[in-house]
Amino acid sequence: MNHVRMSSHTSSQRYLSTRGGSYGLSFEDVVLKGLASDGGLFIPEEIPSLPQDWQTSWKGASFEELAYNIFSLYISQEEIPAEDLKNIIKESYSTFRAPEITPTITLDSKRNIHLLELFHGPTFAFKDVALQFLGNLFEFFLVRRNKGLEGRKREHLTVIGATSGDTGSAAIYGLRGKKDVSVFIMFPQGKVSPVQEAQMTTVLDANVHNVAVEGTFDDCQDFVKALFADPEMNKTHKLAAVNSINWARILAQITYYFASYFSLIKSPNLSPDTAIRFVVPTGNFGDILAGYFAKRMGLPIEKLVIATNENDILHRFWRTGHYEKNEVHGKEAEGGFKDDGVKAHAEGVKETLSPAMDILVSSNFERLLWFLAYQVYGEGSADERRKKAGNKVKAWLYELRRKDGFGVDRWVLDVAQRDFESERVSDEQTVKTIKDVYNWTSSPTHKSYVLDPHSAIGIAATLRSVERTPSGTHHVSLSTAHPAKFSKAVDLALKEEKEFNFKNVLPKEFVGLEGLPRRVINVSKSDGLEGVRKIVIAEVEKELTEKR
Ligand SMILES: *Cc1c(COP(=O)(O)O)cnc(C)c1O
Numbered sequence: 001m002n003h004v005r006m007s008s009h010t011s012s013q014r015y016l017s018t019r020g021g022s023y024g025l026s027f028e029d030v031v032l033k034g035l036a037s038d039g040g041l042f043i044p045e046e047i048p049s050l051p052q053d054w055q056t057s058w059k060g061a062s063f064e065e066l067a068y069n070i071f072s073l074y075i076s077q078e079e080i081p082a083e084d085l086k087n088i089i090k091e092s093y094s095t096f097r098a099p100e101i102t103p104t105i106t107l108d109s110k111r112n113i114h115l116l117e118l119f120h121g122p123t124f125a126f127k128d129v130a131l132q133f134l135g136n137l138f139e140f141f142l143v144r145r146n147k148g149l150e151g152r153k154r155e156h157l158t159v160i161g162a163t164s165g166d167t168g169s170a171a172i173y174g175l176r177g178k179k180d181v182s183v184f185i186m187f188p189q190g191k192v193s194p195v196q197e198a199q200m201t202t203v204l205d206a207n208v209h210n211v212a213v214e215g216t217f218d219d220c221q222d223f224v225k226a227l228f229a230d231p232e233m234n235k236t237h238k239l240a241a242v243n244s245i246n247w248a249r250i251l252a253q254i255t256y257y258f259a260s261y262f263s264l265i266k267s268p269n270l271s272p273d274t275a276i277r278f279v280v281p282t283g284n285f286g287d288i289l290a291g292y293f294a295k296r297m298g299l300p301i302e303k304l305v306i307a308t309n310e311n312d313i314l315h316r317f318w319r320t321g322h323y324e325k326n327e328v329h330g331k332e333a334e335g336g337f338k339d340d341g342v343k344a345h346a347e348g349v350k351e352t353l354s355p356a357m358d359i360l361v362s363s364n365f366e367r368l369l370w371f372l373a374y375q376v377y378g379e380g381s382a383d384e385r386r387k388k389a390g391n392k393v394k395a396w397l398y399e400l401r402r403k404d405g406f407g408v409d410r411w412v413l414d415v416a417q418r419d420f421e422s423e424r425v426s427d428e429q430t431v432k433t434i435k436d437v438y439n440w441t442s443s444p445t446h447k448s449y450v451l452d453p454h455s456a457i458g459i460a461a462t463l464r465s466v467e468r469t470p471s472g473t474h475h476v477s478l479s480t481a482h483p484a485k486f487s488k489a490v491d492l493a494l495k496e497e498k499e500f501n502f503k504n505v506l507p508k509e510f511v512g513l514e515g516l517p518r519r520v521i522n523v524s525k526s527d528g529l530e531g532v533r534k535i536v537i538a539e540v541e542k543e544l545t546e547k548r
Contacts, residue, residue: 013076015042015247018370019397020390027075028141031134031248032157034241040393041366042247045386048073050298055272059262063101064089066262067255073297074251080140088140092132092252095173096120102129102256104263104476107441107449107459111466112474115455116260116278122173123199124482124507125166125356126287129256130249131174135181137248138240142180151544158237158540159183160227162220165196166356166481171242176205182540183242186211186220186532189522194514195485201518206546209539210520211532223532233533237540244286245363253290254297260476261299270474275302277465279477281458282306282314283357285364287478288420292368295419302473306422307461309352309430311359318422321413323396324405325360353427353489354453356481361400368416369393376411423461427489433460434493438500450505453489455479484510 015025021038023045030042050073051057058069067089068082075085093101098120107113121128138157146154157180161171168185175183185200189212192200201210213220227233228241242249257278264270278301280288288304295301308315317323349358373392378385399406425433433456441449451459458477466475483490484506494500521539523531 012078013048013074014045016045016386016390017041018043018366018390019394020387023386027079027247031137031246032141032240034243034246040390041245041364043367043370044074047293047296054298058258059265061262063255063259064093066258067093067252070254070258070297071251084140088133088136092136095122095132096128100259100263102259104260105446106268107437107446107477109268112472113459113462113466114260114264114474114476115449115459115479116256116476117479118256119452119479119482119485121170123169124485124509125170126253126478126480127167127170127249128173130252130286131170131242133174133252134242134246134248135174135176135178138175138181139178146180154180155238156540156544157181157240158536159240159242160186160224160536161242162186162217162224163192163200164188164217164355165192167243168192169196169199172200172203172208172210174242176203176208178207182207182209182543184209184211184536184539186213186223186523188212188217188220189214191217193485193488195487195510198514198516198518201520202513202516204517204519206543208519209535210518211523211535212520213523213532214525223529226529227533227536230533233536237536243363244284250286250290250293250364250367253287254294257291257294257299257301261301264474264476273300275470275473276300277303277305277469277473277475279305279307279458279462279465279475281354281357281454281478281480282308283311283359283362285314285362285368287480289364289367292371292419296371303465304420305461305465306420307457308422308424309354309357309457310350310424310426311352311357312424313360314362314365315422315424317365318413318416318420320407321410322405322407323361323365323400325400326404353430353486353492354457355486356454357457366393366397369396372408372412372415375415376409421465423464425457425460429460430456431489431493433457433463434490435497438494438497448499450483450490450494451479452481452483452486454481454486456489456493482507 015030016023017036017038017040019038019040021040022036036042058066068086071085102116102118104114104116107115118126118129121132142155142157159175163185168187172185175181228239265272278291280291282288288306291304306314349360352358370389370393374385374389377388377392396406430453434451437451437459438448462475462477521535
């Protein structure tokens with residue numbers, strides 16, 4: 001093959017760890033590894049910039065073509081040939097119900113408020129955009145490695161994850177039926193919403209294993225961690241994770257920022273330099289981090305607005321420059337810092353109406369910290385600067401582990417505030433926003449729009465941002481889930497509306513779902529970790545025997 005190498009094709013895009021422990025990794029390495037061996041996260045050594053003529057040459061592109069244009073700036077053709085990458089993308093988005101994949105609709109044309117709907121994938125949540133792609137990538141890499149090999153010689157990937165609902169179903173739908181991959185998803189028995197449990201357990205593909213654990217979500221997570229740390233397990237199985245720290249997930253999410261930009265440029269036919277703000281309901285900082293990459297690549301985003309629920313560690317960071325696990329800080333709390341890392345009165349995660357955003361710390365924030373450090377403490381050659389950034393990140397995270405928090409210099413906060421603003425939205429405001437939007441959207445195209453609670457947090461933050469920005473500013477608020485997935489909040493907000501009937505928002509895919517046959521393995525308290533280990537080993541063994 002003899003490809004003409006355009007200037008836009010960084011033919012040797014390489015990756016490094018945010019903690020400085022590894023450099024020069026390939027895309028395949030970082031996707032299959034997930035987490036760096038020094039505990040850091042993978043980022044590209046350089047953020048690619050857009051081709052000079054992108055605004056004209058990408059304008060008429062479909063979602064899939066945009067994805068290809070963007071991904072090929074991050075993945076060299078030596079690693080994934082153009083045709084293969086195109087096929088992976090095509091297959092990944094063939095499962096979406098909307099032709100535009102992620103449509104942008106206008107909720108309020110007077111105030112220029114738009115909604116980027118990210119829930120048209122198989123599990124009705126935004127995580128599908130990334131996990132459909134990740135599943136196909138895993139399969140592509142494994143099948144290529146296994147070319148010409150038979151039976152036990154084939155490399156087999158065992159994906160293990162824990163979920164409290166949302167990630168689990170998207171991961172299962174991303175990996176179902178994939179060759180050379182098994183997936184085990186653990187969830188706390190009886191503690192996942194009925195719709196989400198049905199979504200996961202009614203997937204009957206032989207490579208999908210739902211494990212219902214008697215215990216809490218934390219118990220499930222502890223099992224996952226223990227399995228990843230188990231030397232025996234690692235000797236016999238190639239383990240992989242699909243949680244939000246996998247680089248391919250961030251990459252896949254960059255596409256919809258571009259898709260939404262072009263959608264607005266076309267209709268309502270904006271000038272290409274209109275100020276556009278993206279507002280993102282945020283938990284682990286993965287969704288909005290993709291927006292940061294889009295902005296750094298050159299997409300004209302005026303600001304990214306972080307919208308948190310009452311678990312507001314990010315919001316507090318943007319206010320104060322302190323990244324701290326709980327709200328008690330200042331002199332008194334500092335007195336509570338102990339060398340063993342235990343802080344007095346540490347609070348846990350608060351349960352809210354937007355559970356997919358209930359976090360104590362945001363894992364992907366570490367990636368932004370690296371770029372902030374690189375910009376602020378940058379002196380010397382690119383290699384020296386990278387090294388310094390890695391050291392800085394390592395020091396911050398060390399403090400986070402030891403003292404439950406750390407503070408950054410004013411310069412760092414300044415740089416962070418150039419690209420981002422933040423808002424915190426309470427449960428009460430979430431419910432009110434669902435109700436308000438239901439009543440003010442009366443355009444002929446979108447009558448009585450029903451928001452899910454996560455998306456409502458985005459709109460609540462948008463309304464505050466509208467108040468402080470010039471009137472020509474456009475806001476795109478990201479809608480991360482379908483309202484039928486989170487019926488509790490929707491019901492709270494709309495039960496008194498005369499016209500409202502929950503049945504009308506229920507997609508046909510959800511009707512009768514709970515009555516379908518299920519496959520799930522139960523783990524009791526007394527089975528414990530050993531029980532889970534045995535299940536993983538036996539189930540993979542069964543798959544390998546039955547398939548060959
Ligand atoms: C995962 C999730 C979020 C949070 O996204 P992050 O990338 O973790 O910030 C928001 N809403 C829904 C519905 C989600 O599933």
